[in-house]
Every structure is written in C-alpha cells, then in structure tokens.
Amino acid sequence: MPELRIDPFPSAAELSALFSAAWGTPHNRDFTPILSRSLAHIGAYQDDRLVGFVNVAWDGGIHAFILDTSVHPEMRRQGIATRLVREATRVARERGAEWLHVDFEPHLTGFYRACGFRPTKAGLIKLV
Template sequence: MTITYEWRGEFDNAAVNALHAEAFGHAQLPIDWQTQVHRHSLGWVCAREDVRLVGFVNVAWDGGVHAFVLDTMVAQDMRKTGVGTELVTTAAQGARAADCEWLHVDFEQHLRPFYFDACGFRPTDAGLIALR
C-alpha cells in the first residue's frame, strides 16, 4: 500500500463530500469544497491510495501567522495506519513554508491521543462560544 500526500492537491467535490460523510458519520452533503478552500484556506492536503482519496485536511488561516487544522478526515479502512498523522505533518510543513508561526487545532475529547501523542500538538488555554 503506497499512500501519496499532496499539499494543495487536486480533488473533486464529490470525493471530499463522500469522505467527509464517512469520516464524520452523516449523509453526504453538496458542499462546494473547491470554492471554500480556494477562498478561505492557506492550503489543504490530499492523501491518495492510487487515485482513491483516502484522506483530506483543510488548513485555514488568518492571513498572517496563525493556521488552523480543520476537517481532518481519513477513510474508515485507512484509520490506524498513519494516514491522519501524515496529513497533519504535511499540513504543518505547508503552513511552516508559508511563514506561519502557529498551527492550531480544536477537537473532541476522544481525539486527544491522536492530536497530542501522534501529531505533537500541546495543550493550551482556549475559549469557545457556541453560536448554535
């Protein structure tokens, strides 16, 4: 099994929508990922096994020194193989190359070991306001 990782790689909306639905356990939605990431993101990473999209992560930013990992997704059959860790590593390299100083991430409690142990994030104080 050879997985390739590409910063700002080409993708189609249908593939990301299918992967997002699988990763987050919901019905497929008609999200225009192409427009979203080209308007609002520093970059994104595509992970592929041959031509199949098996992972994706979006890297939003503030236009300056802060980048944000969003929507890390890995196909069910590829979890626990290092795909997610390599997605985040490649995202960090892309953000570093763009002269960002910080890479932020928010996550649910059950993902602590992934982000802290596997990816190297460290705990920080942060705040959140629920808008819905």
C-alpha cells in the same frame, strides 16, 4: 502507502464521499470556495482515490488552523492521519504561519499530542 498531494482541489463529490464515510453522516457541500482561501490542504490518495484529507485555514497572517482531518474508515490505523497533519504542519510553516491551532474532541487528545500539539486554554461561543 497512500500518496500525499499538496493543494489537490478534490471535487465536491470526492470530498463529500470521504467526509460522509469518515464522519458517518451525509455531506453534500462544495468546498471549492473554502479551499481557495485556505493556506493549504493535503489529500491522501490511494490509486487516485481520495482516502484522507486535512485543511489548513488561516487568518491571512501568522495563525493557521487544522480543520477537517479525515481518513476513510477502510484506511484507518495506518498512520495516514498522522502523515496528513505532519505534512500540513510542514507546509504551514513553509508558507509563513508561526502558530498552528487545532480544536478536537477529548478522545483525539492522544493523537494530536503525538502530532506535537500542546494544550492551551481557549474560549468558545456557540453561535447556532
């Protein structure tokens, strides 16, 4: 079972490789400035290889947001994403967040409900 690490600050190459594999599209971005402002981020490591990741962004107050939940396709269906989200929830609570939000596509409804999230009404404006 992969080891979970809190705030591991993976390299841009590690995150890009994971996101490219997990999302099926090329990614080449340095997330260091984003992660340095996050409430937390959790990495899942198998033999020192990043195989899963979740970021917890926040508003600087009581609201935190789950972003970028990713697991390498070779490692899926082993409970890694569930462990990542549960650890992110624990750490967010421990660090003072009172609300944890997540947006997701409809096919992920069952996953996020199993992680404890409940549906809410929300609004969205597409800016680009």
